[in-house]
Amino acid sequence: MIIPTYDDVLAAHARIKPHVHQTPVLTSTFFNDLTGAELFFKCENFQKAGVFKARGASNAVFGLDDAQAARGVATHSSGNHGLSLSYAAGRRGIRAQVVMPRTAPEAKKAAVRGYGGEVVECEPSTSSREAVFAEVVAKSGADFIHPYNDPRVIAGQATCSRELIEQTGGLDAVVAPIGGGGMVSGTCLTLSNIAPDTQIFAAEPKQADDAYRSFKAGHIIADDAPVTVADGLKVPLKDLTWHFVSNHVTDILLAEEQEIIDAMYLIWQRLKIVAEPSSAVPLATILKNKDIFAGKRVGIIITGGNVDLGSLPWMKT
Amino acid sequence: MIIPTYDDVLAAHARIKPHVHQTPVLTSTFFNDLTGAELFFKCENFQKAGVFKARGASNAVFGLDDAQAARGVATHSSGNHGLSLSYAAGRRGIRAQVVMPRTAPEAKKAAVRGYGGEVVECEPSTSSREAVFAEVVAKSGADFIHPYNDPRVIAGQATCSRELIEQTGGLDAVVAPIGGGGMVSGTCLTLSNIAPDTQIFAAEPKQADDAYRSFKAGHIIADDAPVTVADGLKVPLKDLTWHFVSNHVTDILLAEEQEIIDAMYLIWQRLKIVAEPSSAVPLATILKNKDIFAGKRVGIIITGGNVDLGSLPWMKT
Numbered sequence: 001m002i003i004p005t006y007d008d009v010l011a012a013h014a015r016i017k018p019h020v021h022q023t024p025v026l027t028s029t030f031f032n033d034l035t036g037a038e039l040f041f042k043c044e045n046f047q048k049a050g051v052f053k054a055r056g057a058s059n060a061v062f063g064l065d066d067a068q069a070a071r072g073v074a075t076h077s078s079g080n081h082g083l084s085l086s087y088a089a090g091r092r093g094i095r096a097q098v099v100m101p102r103t104a105p106e107a108k109k110a111a112v113r114g115y116g117g118e119v120v121e122c123e124p125s126t127s128s129r130e131a132v133f134a135e136v137v138a139k140s141g142a143d144f145i146h147p148y149n150d151p152r153v154i155a156g157q158a159t160c161s162r163e164l165i166e167q168t169g170g171l172d173a174v175v176a177p178i179g180g181g182g183m184v185s186g187t188c189l190t191l192s193n194i195a196p197d198t199q200i201f202a203a204e205p206k207q208a209d210d211a212y213r214s215f216k217a218g219h220i221i222a223d224d225a226p227v228t229v230a231d232g233l234k235v236p237l238k239d240l241t242w243h244f245v246s247n248h249v250t251d252i253l254l255a256e257e258q259e260i261i262d263a264m265y266l267i268w269q270r271l272k273i274v275a276e277p278s279s280a281v282p283l284a285t286i287l288k289n290k291d292i293f294a295g296k297r298v299g300i301i302i303t304g305g306n307v308d309l310g311s312l313p314w315m316k317t
Numbered sequence: 318m319i320i321p322t323y324d325d326v327l328a329a330h331a332r333i334k335p336h337v338h339q340t341p342v343l344t345s346t347f348f349n350d351l352t353g354a355e356l357f358f359k360c361e362n363f364q365k366a367g368v369f370k371a372r373g374a375s376n377a378v379f380g381l382d383d384a385q386a387a388r389g390v391a392t393h394s395s396g397n398h399g400l401s402l403s404y405a406a407g408r409r410g411i412r413a414q415v416v417m418p419r420t421a422p423e424a425k426k427a428a429v430r431g432y433g434g435e436v437v438e439c440e441p442s443t444s445s446r447e448a449v450f451a452e453v454v455a456k457s458g459a460d461f462i463h464p465y466n467d468p469r470v471i472a473g474q475a476t477c478s479r480e481l482i483e484q485t486g487g488l489d490a491v492v493a494p495i496g497g498g499g500m501v502s503g504t505c506l507t508l509s510n511i512a513p514d515t516q517i518f519a520a521e522p523k524q525a526d527d528a529y530r531s532f533k534a535g536h537i538i539a540d541d542a543p544v545t546v547a548d549g550l551k552v553p554l555k556d557l558t559w560h561f562v563s564n565h566v567t568d569i570l571l572a573e574e575q576e577i578i579d580a581m582y583l584i585w586q587r588l589k590i591v592a593e594p595s596s597a598v599p600l601a602t603i604l605k606n607k608d609i610f611a612g613k614r615v616g617i618i619i620t621g622g623n624v625d626l627g628s629l630p631w632m633k634t
Contacts, residue, residue: 026363045589268626272363272591275589310632314626314627
């Protein structure tokens, strides 16, 4: 296990700057009044590929030597990481192969292709996915970029909270959603180095509370097929992200499904931004734990904005 | 008819600065590739009250002398102007009376009250609205702030394109939606003074094309009950806005309903912002008139973001 350092974050930031946005930080009188805290929303929904993962993917892709770059990169994440890796590879002009079930929605395949990625179809089973992915790597020599359990990816995600601290001039706390723990690990890596007094809260759906249970138990516990509207947060912690979560996170806070949907609606209605359900989990946890945050300057990571606009969660009956 | 001057714009800008946002300008590689132009989206959906009209309303309200301020302001616009006037009056600590049909959606009444305005109900007819409004003004001495045919309002709206020119360093063209013509008149007022070579296009729904027909005929023609998804654009030009439109607008471009909905969807999907249908009319007209804009630096006014999130136009069958 290679643990990235803050020097890796600085190198990542210099490397990815031409390829990602310094996203804006929004504030809102309405939300400050509602929560009693001073909130700073870091808008990674405005990031390239619509999600913070463009940072980690860009760091991994642009850090490859020319020989490896010529063989390309590969992943079997069909969500935001697949998009981000396709974006970064396209930007460097190299191949990104994304293994996806042939039953995946056409819109997802089109999105990967739209960013220049190649969709490699497998059967909708874990065994087929693993077999097809192994074949892709064996044949092409592509470098496997894990969506979060990779030091290059974590160092890339860590650039987000570096900007947030610079843009706000300092915070009492940062709240980020947690799935596999890539964003939270990057936040831990940065804040433990440049803002060690800033508290770090991870926000998780109650219905996918594996990180919460892991944190309380002191070792990784994986969920068995969690179901949540925050579909970016279903994946489990891995050794590298567990390292950061177990050492640096102040606490993990949970939100119910309806609370996540209500918070998402409020964000759209009042901030006028398109944010995905995962992005609403931090606000949902702040609204039910006002005592923790009252009077504090609190950063919230709006992780991404890739949603199906034809099927919004508050419209489902 | 009092025609506001650019000095009035400068005074307005100084007056309203503490009360409104300098909204950001977004750019997008995707939209530049799609249109062949270089687009700059001025995001008034992030404005106070969610709409550019907070500028004009704030200028009117904060320009009142103390005696008039003590009697408050009134309007019978239950849409964005009613919200904006309530916001500005609340900010100054004076009364804003908004006459609305008792049958108006509760959400609209709640929004006005949420910004501190007083809802005065009338019957859902023009005669009742006019009678109730006259009574409100007679009783309270409130100052009637017209939503657009008012020099104070136009001078306020004109601050938007002043910021846009400063933020972009200059443009070849600006495209703004046209309803009553308040935003377009403000744009004309500013650009004719500080950027006279910048073309000014007004974008209008084909199904509410009174401004287009007026522009071509050379005199004001009012629509009879137009029906369009861009419900902020149904109102007719008046003498003051006609003055600016007829003297300074380069051309008026039309968009069909489905083109407006498609452009709105694209804005949400790619810019990750919540923008109301009226805001999408400029992009819709650019997409169908690419030859006019190709190779040019073009500003687009995203006028507001107040939409019913529970009923989005691409979801209607």
